Amino acid sequence: MLEFCLHVLIMSAIFGIAAVSLNLQAGTGGLLNFGQIALFGIGAYAVAILTRAGLPWPAALLAGMGAAALGGFAIGRLGRDLAAEYWALATLAVAELVRLVALNEDWLTGGPQGIGGIAGLFPGLDGMSRALATLALAALLLLGTALAARRLGQTQFGRVLRLMRENPDLATALGHDIVACKVKVLAIGGAMAGLAGGLYTLYLAFIGPDQLLPFETFLIWTMVVLGGLGNVAGAVVGALLVTALYAGIPFLKDVVALPSDLTGSLRVFAIGSIVLAVLMLKPQGLVPERLRRFHAQRP
Amino acid sequence: MLSAHDVTRSFGGLTAVNHVSLEIGPREIVGLVGPNGSGKTTLLNLLSGFLAPTSGEIRFDGTAVRARRAWQPSRLGLRRTFQLPKLPARMSVLEVMLAGGRLPAGASPWRSLLTPGAVRREEAAFIGKAMGLLAEVDLAGLADHPAGGLSGGQQKLLGLAAALMDDPAVLLLDEPTAGVNPSLRRRMADHLRRIREGGTALVIVEHDMGFIGDLCDRCLALDKGAVIANCRPDELSGNQQVVEAYLGRRRPGVPLRVVAGGAVAGTVDIKTSGARA
Numbered sequence: 191m192l193e194f195c196l197h198v199l200i201m202s203a204i205f206g207i208a209a210v211s212l213n214l215q216a217g218t219g220g221l222l223n224f225g226q227i228a229l230f231g232i233g234a235y236a237v238a239i240l241t242r243a244g245l246p247w248p249a250a251l252l253a254g255m256g257a258a259a260l261g262g263f264a265i266g267r268l269g270r271d272l273a274a275e276y277w278a279l280a281t282l283a284v285a286e287l288v289r290l291v292a293l294n295e296d297w298l299t300g301g302p303q304g305i306g307g308i309a310g311l312f313p314g315l316d317g318m319s320r321a322l323a324t325l326a327l328a329a330l331l332l333l334g335t336a337l338a339a340r341r342l343g344q345t346q347f348g349r350v351l352r353l354m355r356e357n358p359d360l361a362t363a364l365g366h367d368i369v370a371c372k373v374k375v376l377a378i379g380g381a382m383a384g385l386a387g388g389l390y391t392l393y394l395a396f397i398g399p400d401q402l403l404p405f406e407t408f409l410i411w412t413m414v415v416l417g418g419l420g421n422v423a424g425a426v427v428g429a430l431l432v433t434a435l436y437a438g439i440p441f442l443k444d445v446v447a448l449p450s451d452l453t454g455s456l457r458v459f460a461i462g463s464i465v466l467a468v469l470m471l472k473p474q475g476l477v478p479e480r481l482r483r484f485h486a487q488r489p
Numbered sequence: 490m491l492s493a494h495d496v497t498r499s500f501g502g503l504t505a506v507n508h509v510s511l512e513i514g515p516r517e518i519v520g521l522v523g524p525n526g527s528g529k530t531t532l533l534n535l536l537s538g539f540l541a542p543t544s545g546e547i548r549f550d551g552t553a554v555r556a557r558r559a560w561q562p563s564r565l566g567l568r569r570t571f572q573l574p575k576l577p578a579r580m581s582v583l584e585v586m587l588a589g590g591r592l593p594a595g596a597s598p599w600r601s602l603l604t605p606g607a608v609r610r611e612e613a614a615f616i617g618k619a620m621g622l623l624a625e626v627d628l629a630g631l632a633d634h635p636a637g638g639l640s641g642g643q644q645k646l647l648g649l650a651a652a653l654m655d656d657p658a659v660l661l662l663d664e665p666t667a668g669v670n671p672s673l674r675r676r677m678a679d680h681l682r683r684i685r686e687g688g689t690a691l692v693i694v695e696h697d698m699g700f701i702g703d704l705c706d707r708c709l710a711l712d713k714g715a716v717i718a719n720c721r722p723d724e725l726s727g728n729q730q731v732v733e734a735y736l737g738r739r740r741p742g743v744p745l746r747v748v749a750g751g752a753v754a755g756t757v758d759i760k761t762s763g764a765r766a
Contacts, residue, residue: 195497231759300642302686338602341602341605342598342601342602345592345594345595345596345601345608345612346587346588346590346592346595346596346601346612347595347596347597347598347601349580349584349587349588350588350596351500352577352579352580352584352587353577353580353588353647355577356575356577356579356580356637357575357576359539359573359578360571360574360575360576360638360648361588362538362539362559362560362563363537363563363568363569363570363652364563364568364589364651364652364654365560365561365563365564365568365591365655365657366560366588366596367558367560368560374562374598378598420579479579481579481580481581481584481633481635482581482584482635483581484581484583484616484632484633
């Protein structure tokens, strides 16, 4: 049971990073990135390939972040003139493209079998202490990511992103190059998503194309929408909730004797119901975005 | 400062702005008048770089204004406001003001994370400036309220105040007084005069002839996309073409009678104060 809880917490922290990243792009910047899993996947595969080539994991993780940042930069440049809805569809297509490359380029990605046997984190430790160390690392990285995202949302950078989200013409009229802002936030969000993907690979010692299905993007979206678009704490809460549900429901079969194929559908059903309930009862999410006030700084 | 050379803009078959040339000097206040659909807002969009002209060229301070980089004129000191500001519901009034300022440390993601001191100093300076400008338009008390929750008139005032955060050399205003109450409108005229004294030239699209006459050094009247008059505001009512553009052509032999307030007035008066001419 304790091992299971640790597993849920580690996965929550990893997906929390991906959710904080999406929240910065979509919540603050209003960019409907439906290809978030591609950025996650680029980081995950980069780490797998580089550690297999003998790079130590911290270096591989940094390189994975860099690769995913480039990916974010690319989708920002690619769709710079598209209207928001069309750009959202384009990101979905890019994510499928990345998955298909991972599925078919066997020489690099291992094809449908993916890349396994990756030297994971903390090889010197075993069992419980290894899980605890992994959790500490993932939590620390989540904290760092969340603080960075919060900081970026509060300064002029985030202010311009929020103005761009609500009225791009006004942002332009006030002298802000919104294409440059989009590209920057996607590169930053990409680096964060790449970090999450790299950690995922290192923790599970495996990455395969099935981890890059569009459904995974919607899972990350669910976390952000449940928690509250535009609020960093909301993204973390949402990630914990969705991961716990998603990982926990399969264990129901041990408790109430359900067939295992039913539990698989049941978890999707449970998450869908919760999203619906939150959207109807608390449309701003569990931890809604707040206005930034300046009382203390008033001259 | 700001000039247009033979600028034309067509939308399909419709020529919204037709071979317009103009020149705005430093510290000038120029009114842009004309009936609905005469091309005023299109001209403003062209001047500010929000639209590319079909032909012709616009220059600001020696630099060509290009629509591919619509954000650039604003940084060089040519700013505009909108007829409908549509301010964000999830940003406070003060935050919209700060977004109008130039805060290079806070605007850079790296410096936001690595030099919090510089970001804080910069923000404190601009908060002071923003509160001063908000006080001018009676919005200082609402600094922490959502900008999108303000009334239409207040949103216009906030849009104007945010544009002033970077001390523009030329400010293009699209119907600044529509929806603003009369007493605030008078104060706004004083405010705009003070802005001019501070060194800013103003181009004002406006239907309120009283406001225009009170404030402007010069008026450009547009009709069907072309400039039909370039004169002092008090000369507008004597200009046959302008009167016809607003009120329609007089049929030969039929004396023109304008009914105002139930009485039959004998003269043509285009002071259509408050009305949407």
